[in-house]
Amino acid sequence: MSVPALHLHPAWAALKKHYQKIRRVHLRQLFAKDRRRGERLAVEAAGIYFDYSKNRITDETLGLLLQLAHESGLRDRVDAMFRGDKINTSEKRAALHVALRAPRGASIIHDGRNVVPEVHAVLDKMADFADRVRSGAWKGHTGKRIRNVINVGIGGSDLGPVMAYEALRHYSERAMTFRFVSNVDGTDFAEAVLGLDPAETLFIISSKTFTTLETMTNAHTARDWLLAGLNGESQATARHFVAVSTNAQEVAKFGIDTANMFGFWDWVGGRYSMDSAIGLSTMLAIGPDNFRAMLEGFHEMDEHFRTAPFERNLPVLMGLLAVWYNNFFGAQTVAVLPYQQYLKRFPAYLQQLTMESNGKHVTWDGIAVDCDTGPIYWGEPGTNGQHSFYQLIHQGTRLIPCDFIAFAHTLNPLGRHQDILLANVFAQTEALAFGKTARQVAAEGTPDWLVPHRLFEGNRPSNTLLLDALTPAALGKLVALYEHSVFTQGTIWQIDSFDQWGVELGKALAQQIVPQLESAAEPKLEHDSSTNELIRRYRKLKGSA
Numbered sequence: 001m002s003v004p005a006l007h008l009h010p011a012w013a014a015l016k017k018h019y020q021k022i023r024r025v026h027l028r029q030l031f032a033k034d035r036r037r038g039e040r041l042a043v044e045a046a047g048i049y050f051d052y053s054k055n056r057i058t059d060e061t062l063g064l065l066l067q068l069a070h071e072s073g074l075r076d077r078v079d080a081m082f083r084g085d086k087i088n089t090s091e092k093r094a095a096l097h098v099a100l101r102a103p104r105g106a107s108i109i110h111d112g113r114n115v116v117p118e119v120h121a122v123l124d125k126m127a128d129f130a131d132r133v134r135s136g137a138w139k140g141h142t143g144k145r146i147r148n149v150i151n152v153g154i155g156g157s158d159l160g161p162v163m164a165y166e167a168l169r170h171y172s173e174r175a176m177t178f179r180f181v182s183n184v185d186g187t188d189f190a191e192a193v194l195g196l197d198p199a200e201t202l203f204i205i206s207s208k209t210f211t212t213l214e215t216m217t218n219a220h221t222a223r224d225w226l227l228a229g230l231n232g233e234s235q236a237t238a239r240h241f242v243a244v245s246t247n248a249q250e251v252a253k254f255g256i257d258t259a260n261m262f263g264f265w266d267w268v269g270g271r272y273s274m275d276s277a278i279g280l281s282t283m284l285a286i287g288p289d290n291f292r293a294m295l296e297g298f299h300e301m302d303e304h305f306r307t308a309p310f311e312r313n314l315p316v317l318m319g320l321l322a323v324w325y326n327n328f329f330g331a332q333t334v335a336v337l338p339y340q341q342y343l344k345r346f347p348a349y350l351q352q353l354t355m356e357s358n359g360k361h362v363t364w365d366g367i368a369v370d371c372d373t374g375p376i377y378w379g380e381p382g383t384n385g386q387h388s389f390y391q392l393i394h395q396g397t398r399l400i401p402c403d404f405i406a407f408a409h410t411l412n413p414l415g416r417h418q419d420i421l422l423a424n425v426f427a428q429t430e431a432l433a434f435g436k437t438a439r440q441v442a443a444e445g446t447p448d449w450l451v452p453h454r455l456f457e458g459n460r461p462s463n464t465l466l467l468d469a470l471t472p473a474a475l476g477k478l479v480a481l482y483e484h485s486v487f488t489q490g491t492i493w494q495i496d497s498f499d500q501w502g503v504e505l506g507k508a509l510a511q512q513i514v515p516q517l518e519s520a521a522e523p524k525l526e527h528d529s530s531t532n533e534l535i536r537r538y539r540k541l542k543g544s545a
């Protein structure tokens with residue numbers, strides 16, 4: 001069996017050796033040695049100030065990581081992605097999400113055709129629809145205007161829209177209500193429609209394939225709910241259902257006029273689709289101009305990623321630092337900590353983006369990787385997390401690199417809130433990096449027995465991302481930054497960051513088990529003994545309910 005080429009890279013071996021040198025070096029020493037480190041190890045691009053000085057690296061580390069990027073062929077891979085090559089090898093598809101935010105007039109050729117005009121045609125159609133709904137020109141079946149929009153979708157057809165709606169709520173049309181249904185648990189639907197008037201409600205059925213079990217189950221329930229509220233008049237659905245999909249045939253089969261379908265393409269992966277028509281709910285909420293501003297933000301980061309030298313390239317640096325901790329320090333997770341309440345769903349969004357993309361066990365050639373791939377991404381907004389899990393980051397035994405995200409201007413200026421919020425960002429990164437020595441703790445008059453409990457080792461690494469304000473463009477930049485950081489990491493590990501075969505097995509088994517739960521007759525069960533017994537027990541409990 002051939003060996004993944006990764007370990008043949010001289011930079012990989014050199015980094016391994018170098019790690020032995022650096023693992024005991026403290027950030028206190030690194031900062032003491034270089035008084036300008038905090039200014040030197042920072043890059044500003046596309047309106048994002050990226051301070052990576054509080055990482056356990058030296059100039060030598062950085063040089064080796066950049067060498068690793070070059071040896072891994074990152075430059076060629078970036079070009080291949082932007083060129084529309086089929087870099088999603090296991091699905092034989094391009095990963096052309098960058099085309100979704102290419103400016104009108106740009107040219108990106110896919111299978112011999114420039115896709116940019118098609119992208120803008122869909123955006124124009126979305127804008128026209130959004131304007132009509134927002135202005136009240138688009139009426140519901142009874143002549144009432146639409147006041148409620150419910151996006152029905154799951155995974156990539158939900159997480160982006162939810163995150164973007166929450167993130168940009170400040171810019172949203174407050175006279176309208178936006179809700180999101182994803183889970184097949186009926187509670188999700190029941191709670192989403194609670195108190196809503198069907199005559200004023202528009203459902204966006206968002207599904208690339210239009211066959212996803214959860215989404216289709218919720219879509220049928222939505223139709224039943226609407227019809228029940230509108231005296232069963234079946235033609236009512238036309239004014240209350242639109243679809244976002246690549247599958248016109250299934251959309252028509254469901255009963256949605258394909259004139260009210262917003263398309264996208266197989267070269268857009270689900271988790272890379274919030275800036276495609278999957279973002280229709282976002283556009284309805286914030287309006288076409290703000291949506292376009294968001295796309296411009298994405299594009300600005302795309303251009304930075306495509307053209308900036310690696311040593312000043314934000315996604316490349318972020319990706320390489322993630323590799324450094326993942327593969328050399330053995331860190332298993334990365335915490336993403338936005339100090340911005342509107343970004344409360346950002347970590348959940350990133351979980352899919354990062355873990356579905358890089359949770360892979362073979363290289364793009366199908367060879368078992370022999371190093372760890374995607375780390376676990378998680379997080380919560382600050383300052384809330386500080387009163388909860390930060391304890392483990394500060395004093396636990398695991399190394400957890402953190403991304404702190406902060407904005408200089410608040411969208412809701414209230415008294416001293418913003419200064420207090422930002423003070424906490426800076427305090428946390430300082431405390432994590434420098435900690436507090438036993439001597440410092442003792443000098444505060446702490447009794448000897450308490451000193452070990454109160455000391456902070458420090459040397460906990462973090463990045464700080466400082467932006468001006470959370471605008472639609474800033475959100476686009478942030479998302480694109482993480483997208484490309486994920487791609488950088490995937491390239492180093494030589495994995496396909498754009499497929500997701502790992503979600504298939506559970507889906508197939510669920511399809512098999514549904515009839516076993518529903519059948520009137522006792523089903524013949526051929527699972528393992530645990531699964532068989534759980535099924536029997538559920539059937540019994542449900543019967544006795």
Ligand code: G6Q
Pocket residue numbers: 154155156157206207208209210211212215269270271272356500
């Ligand atoms: C994302 C995945 C997955 C997908 C959902 C929904 O990259 O492919 O999360 O988005 O399974 O799929 P549909 O949009 O086809 O319903």
